[in-house]
Amino acid sequence: xxxGTFYAQHxxxxxxxxxxxxxxxxxxxxxxxGQLALAQAAFAGIAAxxxxxxxxxxxxxxxxxxxxxxxxxxxxxxxxxYPVRKLRGIFLAIATIGFGEIVRVVANNVDIxxxxxxxxxxxxxxxxxxxxxxxxxxxxxxxxLARTKFALAVKLTREDENAARGVGVDVGMVRFASLxxxxxxxxxxxxxxxxxxxxxTPTDFxxxxxxxxxxxxVIGGVTSPAxxxxxxxxxxxxxxxxxxxxxxxELTSGLILLGVILFVPNGLSMLWAKRGV
Amino acid sequence: xxxxxxxxxxFLGAVYALFALGYTLIFGVLDILNLAHAAxxxxxxxAAYSLVADGLPLPLAAGLAIVMAGVxxxxxxxVAFAPLRRRNAGTLVPLISSIGVAIxxxxxxxxxYGIDERHFVEGGxxxxxxxxxxxxxxxxxxxxxxxxxxxxxxxxxxxxATVLGRNIRAVAQDRVAAALLxxxxxxxxxxxxxxxxxxGGAAGILTGLEYNAVSLDLxxxxxxxxxxxxxLGGMGSITGAVxxxxxxxxxxxxxxxxxxxxWRDALTFGVMxxxxxxxxxxxxxxxxxxxx
Amino acid sequence: MKFVARVALVSAAxxxxxxxxxxxxxKGPAAGKTVTVGVIADVTGSAAVYGTMQKNAYDLxxxxxxxxxxxxGGATLSFNVQDAASDGAQVVNLMxxxxxxxxxxxxxxxxxxxxxxxxxxxxxxxxxxxIGTSTTAEGVTAIGPTVFRVxxxxxxxxxxxxAKVQSIWHGKNVAIIYGxxxxxxxxxxxxxxxxxxxxxxxxxxxxxxxxxDKDFQAQLTRIASKKPDIIAIxxxxxxxxxxxxxxxxLGIKAHMVGGNGLNSTAMYATAGPAAQGVVVGAAWFIGNxxxxxxxxxxxxxxxxxxxxxxxxxxxxxxxQVVAALVKxxxxxxxxxxxxxxxxxxxxxxxxxxxxxxNRDVKxxxxxxxxxxxxxxxxQ
Numbered sequence: 001x002x003x004g005t006f007y008a009q010h011x012x013x014x015x016x017x018x019x020x021x022x023x024x025x026x027x028x029x030x031x032x033x034g035q036l037a038l039a040q041a042a043f044a045g046i047a048a049x050x051x052x053x054x055x056x057x058x059x060x061x062x063x064x065x066x067x068x069x070x071x072x073x074x075x076x077x078x079x080x081x082y083p084v085r086k087l088r089g090i091f092l093a094i095a096t097i098g099f100g101e102i103v104r105v106v107a108n109n110v111d112i113x114x115x116x117x118x119x120x121x122x123x124x125x126x127x128x129x130x131x132x133x134x135x136x137x138x139x140x141x142x143x144x145l146a147r148t149k150f151a152l153a154v155k156l157t158r159e160d161e162n163a164a165r166g167v168g169v170d171v172g173m174v175r176f177a178s179l180x181x182x183x184x185x186x187x188x189x190x191x192x193x194x195x196x197x198x199x200x201t202p203t204d205f206x207x208x209x210x211x212x213x214x215x216x217x218v219i220g221g222v223t224s225p226a227x228x229x230x231x232x233x234x235x236x237x238x239x240x241x242x243x244x245x246x247x248x249x250e251l252t253s254g255l256i257l258l259g260v261i262l263f264v265p266n267g268l269s270m271l272w273a274k275r276g277v
Numbered sequence: 278x279x280x281x282x283x284x285x286x287x288f289l290g291a292v293y294a295l296f297a298l299g300y301t302l303i304f305g306v307l308d309i310l311n312l313a314h315a316a317x318x319x320x321x322x323x324a325a326y327s328l329v330a331d332g333l334p335l336p337l338a339a340g341l342a343i344v345m346a347g348v349x350x351x352x353x354x355x356v357a358f359a360p361l362r363r364r365n366a367g368t369l370v371p372l373i374s375s376i377g378v379a380i381x382x383x384x385x386x387x388x389x390y391g392i393d394e395r396h397f398v399e400g401g402x403x404x405x406x407x408x409x410x411x412x413x414x415x416x417x418x419x420x421x422x423x424x425x426x427x428x429x430x431x432x433x434x435x436x437x438a439t440v441l442g443r444n445i446r447a448v449a450q451d452r453v454a455a456a457l458l459x460x461x462x463x464x465x466x467x468x469x470x471x472x473x474x475x476x477g478g479a480a481g482i483l484t485g486l487e488y489n490a491v492s493l494d495l496x497x498x499x500x501x502x503x504x505x506x507x508x509l510g511g512m513g514s515i516t517g518a519v520x521x522x523x524x525x526x527x528x529x530x531x532x533x534x535x536x537x538x539x540w541r542d543a544l545t546f547g548v549m550x551x552x553x554x555x556x557x558x559x560x561x562x563x564x565x566x567x568x569x
Numbered sequence: 570m571k572f573v574a575r576v577a578l579v580s581a582a583x584x585x586x587x588x589x590x591x592x593x594x595x596k597g598p599a600a601g602k603t604v605t606v607g608v609i610a611d612v613t614g615s616a617a618v619y620g621t622m623q624k625n626a627y628d629l630x631x632x633x634x635x636x637x638x639x640x641x642g643g644a645t646l647s648f649n650v651q652d653a654a655s656d657g658a659q660v661v662n663l664m665x666x667x668x669x670x671x672x673x674x675x676x677x678x679x680x681x682x683x684x685x686x687x688x689x690x691x692x693x694x695x696x697x698x699x700i701g702t703s704t705t706a707e708g709v710t711a712i713g714p715t716v717f718r719v720x721x722x723x724x725x726x727x728x729x730x731x732a733k734v735q736s737i738w739h740g741k742n743v744a745i746i747y748g749x750x751x752x753x754x755x756x757x758x759x760x761x762x763x764x765x766x767x768x769x770x771x772x773x774x775x776x777x778x779x780x781x782d783k784d785f786q787a788q789l790t791r792i793a794s795k796k797p798d799i800i801a802i803x804x805x806x807x808x809x810x811x812x813x814x815x816x817x818x819l820g821i822k823a824h825m826v827g828g829n830g831l832n833s834t835a836m837y838a839t840a841g842p843a844a845q846g847v848v849v850g851a852a853w854f855i856g857n858x859x860x861x862x863x864x865x866x867x868x869x870x871x872x873x874x875x876x877x878x879x880x881x882x883x884x885x886x887x888x889q890v891v892a893a894l895v896k897x898x899x900x901x902x903x904x905x906x907x908x909x910x911x912x913x914x915x916x917x918x919x920x921x922x923x924x925x926x927n928r929d930v931k932x933x934x935x936x937x938x939x940x941x942x943x944x945x946x947x948q
Contacts, residue, residue: 008669009665009666009669009670010662010665011665012661012662012665012691013658013662013665016658016661016662036369083550083554084553084554086557087553087554087557089308089368090304090308090310090368090512091508091512091553091557093310094504094508094549094553095549095550095553095554097501097504097546098504098505098546098547098549098550098553099546099550101501101542101543101546102542102543102546102547102550104542105539105540105542105543106543108539108749108750109539109540109749115755116749116750116751116752116755117706117707117752117755117756118683118686118752120686120708124690197661197687198690199683199686199687199690201657201683202750203750204657207501211376214372214373215373215376218369218370218372218373219373222369236658239654239656239659240659240662243651246652247388247612248384249613249652249654250380250383250384250387250613250654251380251381251384251385251388253380254377254378254379254380254381254383254384255377255381257373257374257376257377257380258356258357258374258377258378258381261361261370261373261374261377262357262360262361262374265361265364265366265370266366266370278790278791278794281790282787282790282791285784285786285787285790286787288784288786289784289786387613387617391621392617392618392621393618393875394618394807394835394839396838396839406818406819406820413818413819413820415818484783487783487784488783488784488811489814489839490783490807490810490811490839492618492807493617494615494781497615497781498779498781498782529787530786530787533776533787533788533791534787534790534791538749538776538777538778538787538788539749539777541779542779
């Protein structure tokens, strides 16, 4: 089978993988700062609706719609960062899950989002090159960011917040920035999703989706953005790969999840990470 | 009508509280959020149903199913959490492995029981309504409420007055110190999982009885609501879980009573969010599991 | 003795081989060809209750086609059911797979309307025929000229049902309770509101619930305080059975009516005595006397141990439509599209099926009532 036919038969899956990779990266940014902030799906959802509405109701061209959507997601992240600034660990996780649920309910109940019936007819003008181009840009940006002092501050914050504060790291700023950067990336993913898949429902970015993103990141390696992407790619493909198992797919995916996490608790990235990091 | 709504809230809240107790117990002792709890809640209900369908009297079937749920809890720990504890994997990784176990339990339930809704009593419950002034309820609901409250008192007693309870509280307070003081860590943790899962299973069985319906999606909503309950009450606090359960029951019921049914979940999580922001320890945060 | 037995055995074998399997042995233009139709259904996941019924119906259809009970004019017709696990992403991937694999000529499904909005545009882009059997939301068939639907839309089912019950009950005060997080149930709520108001009644209360809810006492307590004559339920049977049972528990004495979503044996099997008299406006009556329906119900029960519901019946009917097209020679996607466009009437378990100019099914609802242990036509 040549590349062209392969693409024709799997282009939707390929697009999904690209967007999922972006979502995984958005969570990875927070996880690297040691923040279990589970609101990325909600940020993506906000951006998806904003981008769609901007294009459909206000006639924004694609680039403008996406830009507005990213801004909306980043703004939501900034707004969320303040009330949760004192929360850590599971408490932060639950607070952000709660935020996600509130976003879902709002999307379900207001008219402008189409409510439970969903929003259809979104201009379908995002193509695979656009998705992967965006992914590449974000990856490059994160690589560049990894060489800055900010990245060091992030690492110190994750390992020991008090020690980090002790050496002069502005922990509050690190947490805020990581949440907003993660939110912006999630926003990009959401906006791309809206224009690539042209139909949105409130449950598209609910807790189930957030749980998925979390699983990708942990399977790939909590502190490794490359791991997050690998996790997203492998787990996005998994349902189709094990499709021949028919009735046993559900059981198999549960066992695979369990097996991987028990054998490599620190994530698949440990398989290629340098020792002693 | 308000009286009836508050009674509705009471019945709803009792089951939420019972469910949340299992959540909060495991969190208090191990700092882990056990996302397989809702799956155990569901499969215990199916187990009780199938024992009743095989002819066992309900109390015996329920008792056996509750014990089975406890055993599954111990297995859950052995398979999904203990290996990670040995490798010091932190608190996020066990959350993922609990998701894996939840998926497996769901797949097994579907294979064994199928996708159809099952009913304890075919043809509908024949519970005669009792009228007590402005409120109406059935004898079954009263029994369910009494059972839930009884189990909560039972848990409180175990934690306060038994050696096991003391050990559990010690491990919750400081695992290392408890070990140094001679507490058998692994046995205490296993016992904690047994109790927590048994309570979760009991909640599932009572839910199945209350609505005469056992289905694969029994735990779909309570999983997240349980989080709101334990946050409200305070993580690791038994009394908190109970109060939190009733509080969430009231928030939900009043939301519907005042025409805000579509916003019900937003209100529940909104209240939870406010508590987290204003008083992260929850209503009873100061009195955590350590002091039961 | 042994000799006679052996002769008998050999004769029997020869007779069995000589007679073609099954009754109808007609030969159409597609005789000898193999047609495998793709099916997308939520066999697992949150919609498994509906998707499994559909899968069972399609598996039965495959078996019936092999046995000649479904007449495909001598072609080998089968239904390749793929599980989308109630996951929109999988629905889309399956639709892409089917529309590009070069051998599938038509797709039936998916299970939910939201999934249809995600997947049907792919069919439109590929000029590929699809038939929805349970996707009854507004606008599904408008997605493209190759999208057809055999399931009665809510907008077709509710108005005649309301008119009929009002002609009997003459209700003045109506309460409506519907699901607010599902396109299907939300449509029901809006339609009931519109139709009851048109009939001159007053809507005294509107309540909502979420899919998966088990407890409706809060909503019902409020409804009870408004004392309606009629309660209209915009929901699917898992919630509807509990609403009805709990209404009975609270002592509510109103008439109750629902739409397609209530057309399941669960209604009388589990909702208790309160379900007696509930009216359901549906697309299929399990006891109807259309050709082959009784036999279908019997075979389904024999094969799966439970009675079929409307999801199963509509799936099977779609299979029958496909078979009729195969019998007239359709084997490729373009032939199926043309065949569907030019379809005259096909006799199915739902009754005679034809499509209107919007590619929706031309049919009227059956208004049923729950009686002691089943459904009956509302008199």
